[in-house]
Amino acid sequence: MNNRILGIATSLMLGLTVGMAGAAEMIITSETAPTHWKALQMDALAKDITERSGGRIQAKTYHTTLFKGDKEAVEALGSGAVHMVWPNSDRLEAINPAYSVLGIPFTFKAAEMGRTEVQGELTSLMSPLVEDRGIKVLGIARATEAIFLSRAKISGLDDMKGKKIRVPGAISAREMMEALGASGISMAASELATSLAQGAIDAAFTSAGQWPGMGTSVTKYGFQVADMHLGTYSIVIDKDWLEGLDQPDREAVLSATADLMSRQWKEAAANEAEVTAKMISQGGEIVRLEGDATEPFRKALEPMRQKYLANYSELAAKVRAVMEH
Numbered sequence: 001m002n003n004r005i006l007g008i009a010t011s012l013m014l015g016l017t018v019g020m021a022g023a024a025e026m027i028i029t030s031e032t033a034p035t036h037w038k039a040l041q042m043d044a045l046a047k048d049i050t051e052r053s054g055g056r057i058q059a060k061t062y063h064t065t066l067f068k069g070d071k072e073a074v075e076a077l078g079s080g081a082v083h084m085v086w087p088n089s090d091r092l093e094a095i096n097p098a099y100s101v102l103g104i105p106f107t108f109k110a111a112e113m114g115r116t117e118v119q120g121e122l123t124s125l126m127s128p129l130v131e132d133r134g135i136k137v138l139g140i141a142r143a144t145e146a147i148f149l150s151r152a153k154i155s156g157l158d159d160m161k162g163k164k165i166r167v168p169g170a171i172s173a174r175e176m177m178e179a180l181g182a183s184g185i186s187m188a189a190s191e192l193a194t195s196l197a198q199g200a201i202d203a204a205f206t207s208a209g210q211w212p213g214m215g216t217s218v219t220k221y222g223f224q225v226a227d228m229h230l231g232t233y234s235i236v237i238d239k240d241w242l243e244g245l246d247q248p249d250r251e252a253v254l255s256a257t258a259d260l261m262s263r264q265w266k267e268a269a270a271n272e273a274e275v276t277a278k279m280i281s282q283g284g285e286i287v288r289l290e291g292d293a294t295e296p297f298r299k300a301l302e303p304m305r306q307k308y309l310a311n312y313s314e315l316a317a318k319v320r321a322v323m324e325h
Helices: 002-024 037-052 070-076 089-094 097-103 116-129 171-179 189-198 208-214 239-244 247-281 291-311 313-323
Strands: 025-030 058-063 135-145 147-150 164-167 183-186 203-206 221-225 230-238 285-289
Touching (some): 025 070, 037 058, 037 247, 089 116, 089 135, 089 171, 089 230, 097 116, 097 171, 116 135, 116 247, 116 313, 135 239, 147 189, 164 171, 171 291, 189 203, 230 239, 230 247, 239 247, 285 291, 291 313
Parallel strands (some): 025 058, 164 183, 164 203, 221 285
Antiparallel strands (some): 135 230, 147 203
8 A cells, every 4th residue: 555655646746847847948949040139139038037937937048950940930839849939920920811910011110119118019919810829929029120131232123023032931021022023932041041152042031130140252232121121020929838837937927028028129220230230341232222212112012012901901000000109
């Protein structure tokens, strides 16, 4: 009898230990290189969560190694293999096409999106779109003022014709390239340097943060159109895992993320400016269109813009109301 009781007690203790270990581990993944500013912000968040929880949550970041890309990581939410991901927001269009409102061209400006109250209200609008898939959105983070990085110089709309251009993976991004006369090719950020060097693509629609990883020998040229596309990351988490945490640990995750979001836009913009200046100092060149010079792009993209505003009119109206506060 004593042996049987001891066996049951041992089994219970083992089960409790495994359960505690599983609950304590928080896996955060990214497709970016460990030196990318996004990866560094994720590292800081993981450290903060671990400290705020008193070590009850051991948050760990994995960059470019655990999954091929953010698409696979988002699909793994709910499996226990990953708990948080920061995908490009357009990745979530595959879950709910309405999420594409964040990618409507010539709609969002950095000054408005950098306001904490705007970020919070947008998060509240977007999260319900994906929660039925067990995903909760904790923040809308700045990714980049999108830039075309290319092997050959791009100076205007005519130079876009026939180009094979990497996009993060959404239908809206591919439609944007088509409207500009190019072909959008979905590809993870980790594959950009090789694909550009081998000529599989002509340019990448991405962030300046990816430029150092490719170098000016592969991508000497940058091209931007002011206000055309302000890229964002959606900070997404396994909803059931989060709600299953004890209240103090759940609060540790939420408060650490909120504190990061209060400074994230400013930090990201500063890093982007620093990286761009560094690449120019190393021989890179950038053409940036502003004011009236952007009109050819506005005209080319206006039919696409109107289509998305009409398709998701109710949500788009709510988004516009937030931006106009």
